[in-house]
Structure formats: structure tokens, C-alpha cells
Amino acid sequence: MTTEASMKARGGAVLYSQGGKYVEAEQSSSSAFDLVAQDGIPIRVLVSRAASFKEGDILDSAMQTCGASRQEDDERRAACLQLAQRTVQELLDAPVPSMDRVYTYGVEHVNKHVTSKVVSWTFGQLRQFLLDSDGEDIKHVATGLTSDVIAAVTRICTNEQLILISGKIFNPLVDDDGAENDGDSYACSIGKRGFFGARIQPNSPTDNAEDIFWQCMNAFAFGVGDIVIGNNPVDSRPEIIARTESTLFDVVETFGLEKVLPHCCLSHIDTQAQLAKEGMPTGYHFSSIAGTDAANRTFGISVDSIVAHAHDKATSDAVLPWGLYFETGQGSETTNGAANACDMALLESRKYGMARGVRMAIRDQRSKGAPASHVILNDVSGFLGPEVFSSKEQLIRVCLEDTVMGKLHGLCVGLDICATMHMHISYDELEEAIDAVLPANPAYMMALPTRLDPMLSYLTTSFQDHVRIRDKFGYRINPPMQKFFAETLGVVDAETGAPTERFGDIAWVYHKYACAKAVREGKQAPSESASLAEAETRIAEVRARGVWLSNRHGDMPWLPAPELDANLRQIVSHAKDVLWRSLSEEPQDIGGFAQHFVLRSQSADRAEYINNPKTGEVLDGPSMELVDSLRERLHATMEEISPLPFVQVVVSDGLNACSVEKGSQLADFLESFLHSASGSLDVGSSSTPPALLFCRNARVRLGYAIGERLFANGNADDAACIVHVVGERPGCGHDNFSVYLTCARRSKWSNRCSPVDHCDTRVISGVSATALDPREAGRIAVRLLLEQASDA
Numbered sequence: 001m002t003t004e005a006s007m008k009a010r011g012g013a014v015l016y017s018q019g020g021k022y023v024e025a026e027q028s029s030s031s032a033f034d035l036v037a038q039d040g041i042p043i044r045v046l047v048s049r050a051a052s053f054k055e056g057d058i059l060d061s062a063m064q065t066c067g068a069s070r071q072e073d074d075e076r077r078a079a080c081l082q083l084a085q086r087t088v089q090e091l092l093d094a095p096v097p098s099m100d101r102v103y104t105y106g107v108e109h110v111n112k113h114v115t116s117k118v119v120s121w122t123f124g125q126l127r128q129f130l131l132d133s134d135g136e137d138i139k140h141v142a143t144g145l146t147s148d149v150i151a152a153v154t155r156i157c158t159n160e161q162l163i164l165i166s167g168k169i170f171n172p173l174v175d176d177d178g179a180e181n182d183g184d185s186y187a188c189s190i191g192k193r194g195f196f197g198a199r200i201q202p203n204s205p206t207d208n209a210e211d212i213f214w215q216c217m218n219a220f221a222f223g224v225g226d227i228v229i230g231n232n233p234v235d236s237r238p239e240i241i242a243r244t245e246s247t248l249f250d251v252v253e254t255f256g257l258e259k260v261l262p263h264c265c266l267s268h269i270d271t272q273a274q275l276a277k278e279g280m281p282t283g284y285h286f287s288s289i290a291g292t293d294a295a296n297r298t299f300g301i302s303v304d305s306i307v308a309h310a311h312d313k314a315t316s317d318a319v320l321p322w323g324l325y326f327e328t329g330q331g332s333e334t335t336n337g338a339a340n341a342c343d344m345a346l347l348e349s350r351k352y353g354m355a356r357g358v359r360m361a362i363r364d365q366r367s368k369g370a371p372a373s374h375v376i377l378n379d380v381s382g383f384l385g386p387e388v389f390s391s392k393e394q395l396i397r398v399c400l401e402d403t404v405m406g407k408l409h410g411l412c413v414g415l416d417i418c419a420t421m422h423m424h425i426s427y428d429e430l431e432e433a434i435d436a437v438l439p440a441n442p443a444y445m446m447a448l449p450t451r452l453d454p455m456l457s458y459l460t461t462s463f464q465d466h467v468r469i470r471d472k473f474g475y476r477i478n479p480p481m482q483k484f485f486a487e488t489l490g491v492v493d494a495e496t497g498a499p500t501e502r503f504g505d506i507a508w509v510y511h512k513y514a515c516a517k518a519v520r521e522g523k524q525a526p527s528e529s530a531s532l533a534e535a536e537t538r539i540a541e542v543r544a545r546g547v548w549l550s551n552r553h554g555d556m557p558w559l560p561a562p563e564l565d566a567n568l569r570q571i572v573s574h575a576k577d578v579l580w581r582s583l584s585e586e587p588q589d590i591g592g593f594a595q596h597f598v599l600r601s602q603s604a605d606r607a608e609y610i611n612n613p614k615t616g617e618v619l620d621g622p623s624m625e626l627v628d629s630l631r632e633r634l635h636a637t638m639e640e641i642s643p644l645p646f647v648q649v650v651v652s653d654g655l656n657a658c659s660v661e662k663g664s665q666l667a668d669f670l671e672s673f674l675h676s677a678s679g680s681l682d683v684g685s686s687s688t689p690p691a692l693l694f695c696r697n698a699r700v701r702l703g704y705a706i707g708e709r710l711f712a713n714g715n716a717d718d719a720a721c722i723v724h725v726v727g728e729r730p731g732c733g734h735d736n737f738s739v740y741l742t743c744a745r746r747s748k749w750s751n752r753c754s755p756v757d758h759c760d761t762r763v764i765s766g767v768s769a770t771a772l773d774p775r776e777a778g779r780i781a782v783r784l785l786l787e788q789a790s791d792a
Contacts, residue, residue: 041082043090044097047148049079050155051343052397056334056388059614080156084124088149092119096148098340100293101303106147106353109360114144126153131161135168142169142408147353150408151346154401159436162400166440167193169407173374183479186260187374190227190443191412196475197444198466199378199414200225202248203232203455204547205732205766207240209247211454211547214506214539216251218449218549221509222463222557223492223499226481227376227414227444228284228325230264234455234765234772241267242275249281254517255488260480262322268300269309276316284325284376285313289354291347294338300759303354310358314365314373323362323373326355329380329416330398331388335613336758344388345401352377352409359411377406378414378444383458385420387613392429395419399437414444418460421575421731422610422655427451427568430459438473445469450560450568454547455766457575457731463550467499468558488512504552507535546733546770575730580606583653583660587694590667592674593649596692597630599623599706603697616699619706623695627709630691635714644682645719645743645789649673649690650706652698654727659737665774666725669739669767672778673723680786681721700726700740704756707742707749716747719789723781734771739764739781743788762788 051057053076092115096103118126118141130138130153142150157165173187189195202215212231219225229248233241248263262283265272269287276282287306290296296303310324328351330344339347359375366372379402382395389398399415406413417434419425425433430451448454451462469475476482476497486494489512491503502508511531518525526534539549548568550560560568587596600623601616603609609616619627634646649670651660660666674690677683683690695702703724711720721743728736742761749756762784767777 054389056331089119109357111143147349151349197227198447200229205771223485224463226478291350295333326377331384356409380416382418457729507532510535593692609697617701647721651725652695656727656730659727659735669774672775676782711749736768
């Protein structure tokens with residue numbers, strides 16, 4: 001029986017989602033109730049149909065067969081109604097489309113005794129329990145919920161219900177070790193109700209240590225930064241990571257914050273672990289994680305490798321091993337073609353299941369005498385672009401879903417509430433999204449000098465957004481860092497926490513740093529005037545490189561200075577404009593290349609390129625024929641080609657055609673590359689002079705597609721390389737391009753079972769006349785290719 005009375009009797013609330021709010025089901029159309037009345041719909045299909053709509057869930061044809069579509073609201077409402085009537089046991093018994101190691105590892109770390117108590121509940125009853133119960137009861141029951149169950153119950157909740165549930169669940173780090181429960185410890189308040197922290201994200205488009213250092217000074221000037229200082233590197237070479245780790249640790253050590261503020265360089269976790277073994281001071285060890293084994297392989301990790309790292313970190317000889325820092329986000333599996341017929345929210349939940357298992361493994365090590373270490377996680381919502389989801393409303397929904405799912409997994413969860421320039425979210429709408437999500441009280445968010453990341457070119461939260469959020473919602477920061485900001489730096493009042501006259505003054509913070517440094521080194525402290533003068537000069541140098549430090553503030557402490565605000569808005573406007581430009585039909589001639597050819601992807605126009613990125617990863621028919629003809633010509637002259645690794649250069653518009661058409665940026669890079677490659681790489685011979693391939697509406701993976709066609713057959717042991725110049729996401733204030741370097745044996749290029757992908761590629765980012773010098777990038781590219789060729 002599927003009447004309203006029977007649904008209420010079974011615990012399924014007769015509500016459905018409409019515009020983020022739930023209304024009574026009798027307002028729905030009859031077609032919705034027709035679907036509810038249907039028996040026999042597989043529960044996993046029902047779970048997919050009940051998911052809030054996101055573009056990423058219809059990119060995969062396999063997902064479409066499982067029910068994901070641009071279906072009518074009535075159909076989705078009906079799916080929520082029917083799912084509310086189905087039991088937890090039904091989902092646990094249903095066949096799993098992707099029973100890989102991520103899935104099984106998550107299930108292994110569920111409390112089966114608790115599970116047995118709730119399997120007879122309907123999802124409607126489970127939702128009602130989450131709404132009615134207190135936080136501790138919810139956390140106990142959540143230990144028995146699998147990731148798939150958590151994903152299912154979350155999607156039948158309204159935004160308001162998700163905020164209510166999230167506001168009752170808190171997973172403070174102090175729970176990992178009660179001995180740390182004092183006001184001066186790192187873990188004393190992080191993750192608790194009413195506390196809201198910040199990860200300082202001091203990114204540089206060129207990994208410039210000065211850029212990174214001064215962003216840390218900027219954060220402290222606004223009283224921001226109590227979770228971790230975490231830099232995203234451009235260059236993954238160990239020596240660059242070591243330099244960045246040293247820069248971050250110098251800030252921490254100079255101010256005496258070693259026990260209350262960890263640092264982290266977000267490189268591959270193997271690199272971080274190796275540096276730690278060599279004696280480099282490292283804080284958290286970072287890794288991106290995905291919801292399928294296949295997607296994790298593109299990150300160069302596996303469940304077992306992460307578990308091994310967790311064991312090593314928890315049992316290391318370091319005084320403060322800190323633990324692991326994971327980054328997730330809905331859509332990474334979809335964009336990497338590894339979703340395995342699962343929707344994005346479901347896979348996000350499975351990532352949390354993996355993280356829950358790792359956290360439990362670390363706690364098990366602690367019970368055996370290992371020192372305290374932690375697991376923190378942040379969900380990046382919006383970085384992947386409109387192919388995953390595109391609107392402010394979707395961003396809000398994703399953040400709320402992920403916060404609740406993470407908390408139900410027992411995790412200390414932070415957010416990166418962000419948007420790319422090609423999403424339908426404006427500079428000001430990002431603030432609206434932040435304010436809609438913050439009542440859910442995530443543990444922390446990202447923090448940069450402004451809302452523009454100078455390296456990743458996306459919109460996210462600024463230092464002053466944190467100031468505004470704390471004022472609006474009454475949130476506090478971790479006490480030991482609040483004490484540091486008040487007593488050591490004097491940027492906030494010790495009693496009230498209100499900004500002082502030094503608030504936002506970067507030069508003042510630098511003076512405090514210089515004095516602390518002098519004391520540590522046994523030197524005489526510099527005068528205030530000398531420190532301030534030096535700071536002003538160095539701040540100007542950093543800003544000249546396009547890293548927009550926010551010095552002091554506007555009319556209110558949370559407002560940037562008017563001139564800076566105007567500049568930021570102009571950069572955003574330019575970025576949103578150039579995104580819609582394609583490469584010219586007749587690209588510029590480049591010296592050193594005898595000829596060029598123009599290829600096209602399968603994107604019919606710029607709109608399809610932006611909204612359906614997979615079309616930008618495949619050549620259209622005529623372009624395939626052209627590459628095939630080039631391959632035949634290459635094979636015909638094979639005897640004359642040197643034994644050096646063969647290189648094909650490809651230039652694509654990517655997301656910023658201006659970057660490869662502006663001034664002499666591209667020409668400078670290519671001329672430097674050809675000069676440096678002479679005698680060590682084969683970019684052409686007398687019979688096959690260098691041919692430059694230009695690609696319109698092209699993505700990074702189009703370079704791999706060209707390599708697969710161009711290098712197919714031939715001597716299997718020969719090394720062949722693609723140098724792919726691609727316009728970067730605009731929005732950092734520069735028109736940068738990146739250079740993707742892929743070198744593999746021809747046998748690898750021909751291997752359809754294990755095709756060339758991102759894991760086989762190294763990248764040089766931030767190349768432009770105003771960032772990384774194109775000539776220097778050309779020299780770096782040759783060096784990296786030679787390293788790859790020797791390892792191929």
C-alpha cells in the first residue's frame with residue numbers, strides 16, 4: 001500500500017524536494033505518485049534517481065542507464081518518496097556496481113553490531129532519527145552506517161534539514177587523544193561546536209618562496225590560520241617541495257608555533273614521506289583520494305598505499321607526527337572516466353568511508369603506544385567546473401551534502417567553497433553561497449589573501465571572508481592561535497578579540513617575525529622602521545608578480561581596500577571573457593617550425609567545450625585523418641630519424657586562448673625549447689622538419705589522443721614524447737599557459753588496456769611573461785623530458 005497514511009506509518013515522510021525546500025507530497029503531480037506506486041525498481045537505481053541534479057552525473061553513459069538524467073522534478077521527488085519507504089537492509093543486500101577496494105575497505109570499518117540494530121529501518125525512519133536525536137546518539141548509530149547508506153539518506157534531506165543535522169554532529173580532534181584536552185594544544189578545539197578554523201593556502205604561480213612567505217605574514221595580520229598552512233606546489237620535483245616545506249616550517253618555527261600549527265606541501269604523498277625520512281621537518285602528509293580504485297590510480301595511490309603511509313606516519317620517530325590530510329570533492333571520478341556507474345555524491349561518501357578506515361587504523365596504532373596523530377579532510381566543492389555542476393544553488397547543495405556525509409563518517413571536515421571562472425557563479429554570489437553553508441559549521445575553510453587564487457585561478461575564500469564569517473556567525477578559532485594573534489602579534493584585542501590598529505598590517509607582522517628570528521639566532525633585533533621599510537619593498541615585489549596581498553583593509557575589517565577590490569573584479573571580468581575565445585583559425589607562425597597544421601576537437605563550439613569537456617579530449621574526423629597522414633610520413637622516413645626520443649609539439653587554446661596568442665610568450669617558449677633540445681631530443685629531421693600542431697577547443701587529454709595515433713606501431717622500445725602547451729584557467733591576473741610533458745615507449749602509447757594518462761605526465765604551470773619566464777620554461781621542459789625518457 002502506498003497511500004499517504006501507509007508512508008507515514010512506515011516512517012517515510014511525505015515530503016519532496018522543490019527548489020531546495022520540501023513541500024507536502026499531495027501537491028505533486030499524479031505522475032510522481034505513479035512512480036512511487038511502482039514496485040520492483042532496483043534500489044540502487046532509485047538511489048541514483050533521488051540524487052540532486054548535477055551535470056557530472058549525466059556525463060557518463062553508464063550513469064544514465066542507472067537513472068541519472070535531466071529528469072523532471074516530479075520524477076526526482078517521486079524517487080525520494082519511494083526511497084524513504086525502502087529499508088537499509090535492501091540497500092545492503094543490493095548488488096554493488098563497483099565492489100572495488102575503496103568500497104570493501106569502507107565496509108570493513110563499519111560497526112556491524114550497530115548495523116544490525118538499524119537494518120530494518122526505512123530511510124525515512126533513519127532521516128527522522130537524524131533530525132530528532134542528539135549528536136552523541138547520531139554519532140553512535142553512524143558507526144554502523146556504510147558509506148552508501150549515508151549517501152542515500154543524505155539525498156532525501158532538504159538543505160534546511162542537512163544544516164540541522166550538521167549542527168548537531170561534531171568530531172573534534174581532541175577525541176583522538178584525550179590527553180590533548182587543554183587550552184594550549186593543537187587539538188583542543190578544532191572540530192568542536194562553535195569553532196571555525198582556516199587552512200592558509202599560500203600558493204604561488206612559480207613556487208616562489210617569497211610569495212609563499214608573505215602570504216603567511218598576510219594571514220597572520222588578519223588573525224587567520226589555525227588548522228594548517230598548506231601550499232599547492234606547481235612543480236613536483238623533490239627539491240622544490242623541500243624548499244617550500246622549509247619556507248613554511250621557518251614561519252612556524254620562528255614564531256614558536258611547532259606544537260600548535262602544522263604545515264604541509266600538497267605534493268604526492270610519496271615525495272612528502274621520502275623527504276621526512278631524509279630528515280626534512282614535515283607536518284601533515286597530504287593526499288587526494290577518490291571513490292574508486294581506478295580514479296585513485298590516476299592520483300598515483302591506492303587504498304593499501306595510503307594505509308601504509310598512515311601506519312608509517314603514526315609510528316614515526318617524529319616528535320609531532322601530525323597525521324594525514326586528505327582532499328576530496330564530488331566529480332573527480334567522473335572527470336577521469338572512472339565513476340564505475342556511480343553518482344558523484346555516492347562516490348564522495350565512499351571517499352569518507354576510506355578516510356574513516358584510515359582514521360581508525362591510526363587510532364589503533366595509538367592504542368599500541370604510538371603518539372597522537374590526526375586525520376583531517378577537506379572537500380573541494382566547485383574546482384572542477386561546470387561539467388560537474390554549474391550554479392550557486394548546486395554549490396550550496398554539494399557543500400551541505402558533503403559536510404553531513406563527512407561528519408556522519410566521524411571525520412573532522414573542512415570545505416573549499418569555490419568556483420571556477422566558467423561556472424555561473426559571480427564574485428559576489430560566492431559570498432552568498434558561503435553564508436548559506438556556514439550555519440552547518442564545517443570545521444574549517446580555505447584562506448587566501450583575496451578570493452582569487454594566484455596559482456589555481458579560481459574563486460575561493462579570502463582571509464577577510466574569515467573575518468566576516470566570524471563576526472556574522474560568532475565562530476571562534478583555536479585558542480592557542482587566538483592567543484598568538486593577541487599576545488605575540490597584537491593584531492586583535494586579548495580580551496574581546498576585536499581588531500586593533502595593527503589589524504591587516506603585513507609589515508607589522510613582518511617586524512614581529514624579524515624580531516623573533518633575531519632572538520632565535522642570537523642577533524640584535526632590527527628597528528621597527530627598518531623592518532617596516534624592508535617589508536613595504538618586498539610586499540611590492542610580491543604584488544608585482546600577481547600575488548595580490550591584502551594589506552590593511554577598507555571601511556570594515558572584512559572589506560579589502562577599495563583599489564584592491566576594483567582590481568580583483570577587473571581580473572574576474574577579463575577571465576570570464578577570455579574563456580569563451582577559441583584559438584584563431586590561422587595561428588601565428590613560429591620560428592624554427594617549417595610548417596603547422598590546425599586540428600579540431602569534437603567540441604562543436606565553445607559552449608560544448610566548456611560544458612562537456614570530454615568532447616574536447618577527442619579529435620574530430622578530419623583531424624584524425626591528418627594525424628594519421630603525419631604518422632605515415634613519419635614511418636616512411638624512420639630510417640633517417642635519430643635514436644633520440646622523438647618529440648611532437650602541440651599547442652592548444654585550453655581555457656585561455658590569449659595565453660598562447662599574447663605577445664611573444666609562445667614563441668619565446670618554443671624557441672628556447674628547440675634550442676635546448678638540440679642534440680638531445682628529436683623534434684624533427686632533415687626529411688621530417690618540425691611540424692607544429694595547433695588544436696582548437698582542446699583539453700589536456702587531446703594531447704594523449706594525438707600521441708596514441710601518431711606513435712602507434714613502430715619500434716616498441718623507442719621513446720616518444722608529446723609536449724602539449726595548453727592555455728590555463730584564467731583568473732590569476734596573468735594569461736598563463738601550462739606545458740604538459742608526456743614521454744613513454746611506443747608500446748605504452750599503443751596499449752589500450754593501460755593507456756597513457758595524467759599519471760604518465762609532468763607539468764610546468766604558470767608560464768607567461770609576467771610569471772614563469774617562457775624561456776626558462778623551455779629549458780625546464782627539455783630537462784624534464786630527458787628525465788622521463790631515461791625512466792621510460
